[in-house]
Amino acid sequence: MKINLYNDSRDICHVTVIGELESFSEENTFLESIEAVKSKTLHITFLDANILGNRTVECLYQLQKNYTLRLFVLKAYLFSYLYSLGIYSNFVASKSLMENQTEKSCNAEPEEVKLFLQDIKERYGYDYTLYQIESITRRIQACMLKENVRGFKQFRQAILQNEQLFEQLFLYFSVNTTEFFRNPEVFNEIKNKIVPYLSTYPNIKIWCAGCSTGEEPYSLAILLNEMGLLKKTQIYATDINPYVIEEAKNGLYSLKNLEKNIENYRSSGVKGSFMDNFTVKGDYIEINEELKEKILFFQHSLDGNGILNEFHLIMCRNVLIYFTPLLQRKALENFANSLERNGFLVLGKSEGILHNNGYDFFCDFNKAYKLYKKIEE
Template sequence: MEREELEDVEIQLLLEGIYRYYGFDFRNYALASLKRRIWNTVKTEGLTTISGLQEKVLHEPEYLERLLLNLSINVTAMFRDPNFFLTFRKKVIPILRTYPFIRIWHAGCSTGEEVYSMAILLKEEGLYHRSRLYATDINEIVLRKAKSGIFPLVMMQEYTHNYIQAGGKKAFSEYYTAAYGNAIFSSELKENIIFSLHNLATDNSFNEFHVIFCRNVLIYFNKNLQHRVHKLFYESLIRFGILGLGRQESIRFTPHEQDYEQLVSSEKIYRRVS
């Protein structure tokens, strides 16, 4: 058997073992990205084979925790892609004003920068008090970090720049307190946020939403899993609800392509129309 074939078998066995024993399903993640992340973990743990990693993961849960951190995509920033948030402010906020109560789902929220950005935006637009934000992720460790609302102070210059470009209406520093090299965000921003575990690969819808964000997550899934997630989002959105995707993502060539209209050509913000 070729070395590459053997590697693929090892990866399949590892992912199948994780799914059967722990319930985390990475079997439909894009293989090239998975392969890189798994090998990084193998080397970091001082191992030599993927089979060796499988043995550790199945018998010692702390290895699973570290592998999950590597397999979960946790690249994020506050007001990331500022024009997305500026467009949301201009085009979507007027739609949301027509609802008495607003439910927003941040799927794959990672360490929470995006959900705090949305809380700030909604506060400035006078809508936060009648909004509920659901921030979900597969990874308990990053969720705990998100719930803390504490981010490195060194990132605030970049985040402030993003905030201003996104149409921010105040001094960004009003939203956090600096202490011990960290920015501790106001507890008021967390009042209407619910942080919860949710696995896009296996879990079902848990509410009906006016807005769903899933940005820069779908690019790490294969076509089958992408289609599953798009079905989940379609079933979870109210009619005329809003779906926000990442810059490299699209609803084109998905089973629900005809069910949405793109609000503006420059951003991946879609409105469910059927």
């Protein structure tokens, strides 16, 4: 990471941040640089950052409120993230990363897409070869449209040569929709039927797989806190997408969704007040430290074989839906191997274990709510 500073003839201070602010000390360097120039009119540009830490977010929020700040970002992901927290930036769209297009055809045949996914796996290490082909093709086409590309062959070549372009496609592959206490009736069922089992263990270990921006593991932490069990709980929360993991670690959420969050919270049957778990920071809220410190967020992909083990509960909702039955089965087998005897699995509303041979590893605990129990060996 590098920071360039210069003052122009109008005494505007231009700060350009090159690279990601990855570590605590890089964030410190940025904050110290800003502290030194903050009385001036500031133009800050983030060239490469997709995500910023919560101290930087707070600094930008305060600068925008109290000083004259213009913010420029080159990554659409960062633009949306800041916007959701009430921080307004100018998105400088780079021109299409594709040049010299000659091909006319738009469509990609499934066989071509499969070969392309194989190439991506070899070049970048992300394995999408066992994702539902229709859905992945739609996402490729959406990315091609955004990049104004018509030829699949050229697109494929460019993705394999240009890491920046792959980053765009990767974000198209990632559907991160989530909310606090999503499908609250499921949380209610977990509270009434699963938590009584969990409470009998000296320590509780939970894995939230495909956790997106963190609302789901934080909801679990809130629920367990209200039930007096958080102190003896450790939650592992993982996702394939490193940017959502960084967002989750920040624990900053827009106030715009507050009504829906509170409605879900109430319907989940958890007693207490949703807002007791947050500090209001302006147009956004920050999750309390006592909840944050009980969750270990890290990047992890369910397409590999690596198991994280000895969990009492695994929650993996609205993730398997994007996988072929073969990959679903592989993930379910991994979950079974990662669970303690008598461990529980919670899947999403539209998911199940019937068409992927999941009954080899699990039995129904409450079919309607997609709660399953590991089969005894």
